Amino acid sequence: MQKIYAILVDGTVYFSWLFIVSMGLTLTYGVMKILNIAHGSFYALGAYAAASAVGAWFAGNLPAAGSFVLLVLAGIVVGGGAGLIVERGLLRPMYGRDEIVLVLVTYAAFLVIEDLIKLVWGVDPYFAYQPYNLLGRTSIGGIDFAVYDLGLFALAVVIGVATWWALERTRSGKMLRAVIHDREIATAMGIDVARVFTATFVIGATLGALGGAITAPAISVVPGIGVDVIVLAFAVSVIGGLGSVAGAAVGALVVGLARACAVHFLPEVELFVIYGVMAVVLAVRPQGLFGRLAARKI
Amino acid sequence: MRTVPALACVLAALLVAGPLMPSWLVFLLTVAIAKGLVVLGLVVMMRAGLVSFGQGLYYGLGAYAAGLAANRLGVGDAIALVAIGGSVSALLGYLLGFMMARYREIFFAMLSLALSMILYGTLVRSAALGSTDGFNLPPPSFLGFAFDAQDGRILVYALTVVVAIGTAMALHRFVSSPAGVIGQAIQANEIRVEYLGASVAGVLHLTYVVGAAAAGVGGALIAIAAGHIDPDLAYWTTSGEFVFVAVLSGTGHVAAPLLGMAVFEAIRSFAFQYSPYTWQMAVGLSMLAVILFLPAGLWSLFTRRRRPGSAG
């Protein structure tokens, strides 16, 4: 019985992390139709920036409560800045080229940013454990969990609701959804697609960096943390249906619970779980759980 | 038809140059051309609109098939090992192709990635196959004769070059054959192809098998050349590298991927030696330079002076 509680909580915590990290990617793909390989770099940048900022904050003996705000701010500032530079500097001159070329550009950007991170921060690890420890632990079903991890769930909900509201209820959100649905008609309707692209990419990068920033307190920030995030975020996005926020949420939840089950019952298959889920979902519903079947154009 | 004799000349030139080149260069070219063969198969698939982020599945499978044949079944002949690698991959490609031919675009890409990662996971879990450490292959024999290390290198190089250019010639015929041309049509507009009476699924299935076979052969060649295989061959970053080199090379000519891979490996070696602490950035910047200045891929460096409209 304790295992069931543990699986539910673990699944939820992992879901929160996956959701925050994948949302930016699914939006970027939905709008721009490019696989943004540099999403992993934004995650890493967010983590490094947050770790440095929090380290400096506590070295300066500033009030501990502020460090949480600092984490979020660090992620947003770094993600927004880097996203803007990459989109304006690298991607914009290449629009109109084949999508796969744009993917290659994001991969080149990923390589460059990896080494830039190494040049700026070096290869030694960075820590920001103070916020993680500050919140202490709590017992659920007889097992202790870090309150910080549970707090991630609240954050994921906030981000999810905020994004949903922005997409459904604001004018810019509706324009974004129009571009996701049909880029040509949206242009014909007078939507400035280039602006939408920039905005989407920057939001995606910011969400990626935010994911890294809030994860930093629980981990050791080292070179290479961005690499596997890419494939995880893609897998979740594809499972849920690209371009769909609800899809990202459901996809993340399915993967989170599946992985928690695997770890508790059959740890040997943990490596396969996400790919197995992806293969099964695609076999049964090729466009993803919430994906829209694209109208076939004759 | 001009391409095939041209490729034959290039083959002859490479074979003659082999013994004259320094040994490290022979090895570098062997690896580059074997991997270029995988990219070649991928380019043929991309012409039909199938961008696979999981060629590592067949690349790794071909390498492991060759490795297991060499170690467990005692197959020593290099040509036999290559044939085994290619056939096993082609067979799996044929079986998976029934499912894979139904998917397009990003879903095809992600599903192929998922399958390659499932193979990766299986190999990592397998202690008998050495897990992530992999295992070594004994030096191969050629047509029944064993050779010492130095001659063996040249022969592996020769085998790789012959197989790769031979495959390039064959694929040149393939892309101008009905299957190849219909593949291009499918990428442009699938529904019209169906209306015209051609079988989209059939052509895509065939193209998929071709890509799988090429990757399997490339994997077996790498296994023989490097003498070592490990699950990294099936990892998604390996597959991604093939895709990127494919885009860099361009789809202008069947020899383009081979050349593109050779240039990419040279750039990486250059970067490793000259900026060991920032080689990733060097490679990334070179890729951006190529994308920016050579929009049609590396091959266009050589075709700019050709008359517009002439076929490759």
Next chain:
Amino acid sequence: MTSIVRNVGFGIAFACAASAALPAGAQQPGSVKLGIVTFLSGAAAGPFGVPARNAAELTIEALNAGKLPAPYDKKGINGLPIEMAIVDEAGGTTKQVTEYRNLVERQKVDAVIGYISSGDCLAIAPLADELKALTIFFDCGTPRIFEERSHKYLFRTGAHATMDNVAAARYLVARNKDIKSIAGINQNYAWGQDSWGDFKASMLALKPDAKVLTEQFPKLGAGQYGAEVSALLVEKPDVVHSSFWGGDLEAFVLQGKARGLFEGRTVVLTAGETAMFRLATQVPAGTVIGARGPHGVFAPDNALNKWFRAAYAERYGAPPVYPSYKMVQALFGLKLAMEKAAGGKPDKPATDAVITAFEGLSYETPSGRVDMALGKGHQAIQDMAYGTFKFDAAKGGAQLVDVVRYPAACVNPPEGVKSEAWIKSGFAGAKC
């Protein structure tokens, strides 16, 4: 047709010319050129690759200046200055095979010292004999190198990983006779799988009734262990074993500590030494920590160690960790072997003479004595040590107390016996 031939010809010529035009680092006559291969990028750079590289740089400079105590006081190697060509170990085994060939055949180094990853070691091992290039593995852990076949041109100056886990089992059982259950959390690749396999077999050899409650294998680099820690907390083992290293180790310590995983049980971190200092305030007291040999805080207080610790800390701002010690061992072993082979003459000795001199060599290093006793004189053995962590601000922070040393012959298999079989046999022939 002409244009295609010309174009492809240009292409190949370009590739050849570009590679050949790289000044292949023409070697200065009268110097010993060493190729050093270690991780300069990726997750392994911080904990292993860069400390090893730093140690190489520091030691080579000190050797060239002739500033070291005997028997390493001769300048350079046999009076000839040492040059270093460094290569990043990243990129996978095929890339490393290519780079190894470049080092040996293009840059024409006199010896290659390197390799942290066991996969790379296994791939490079046959090449050393094929290219007749003197090669020294300084760190990789797999026992397979000399247990599967013998090599002439290859040496390994660091002990392999079997002793890490055998000694860990002995240490734990000695401290707590009442161990009833064990569990493991290791990275899902050969290192993690082999470490856990050796530890499990060793524990079961020492305590056949112990139960294995759960065996977790998260992906290398996962960084987030929420579910795994939960699984361990649910099962409540007496002992948790982990061979984690680098960012994974540090994340595991932070997350485990926050959730009380370390309380009421013993956690053994076989590669824990590299994280011990950086996370000094976060490592829970009572954690059993290893350094893959008598390195770092386990090292003796000899003249060589005094020099090494002071010089390294002064130059790089942190105490040296075990990869640094192992790199120094490799350089010292090579130097002694080459000087012994030269027999007083001022030139570079022939490789065959160096090999004969190196086989079975016993020499002193900052970590104590290294004996090339296994693999027909090509594989080193060393003592092993484990300690328990304690934070003592008065003594400078991270400390290891209750240190137990295990002599080399106790925790290494005898010559000719495979590690796995030796453990299963209950350590037949061990001299403790």
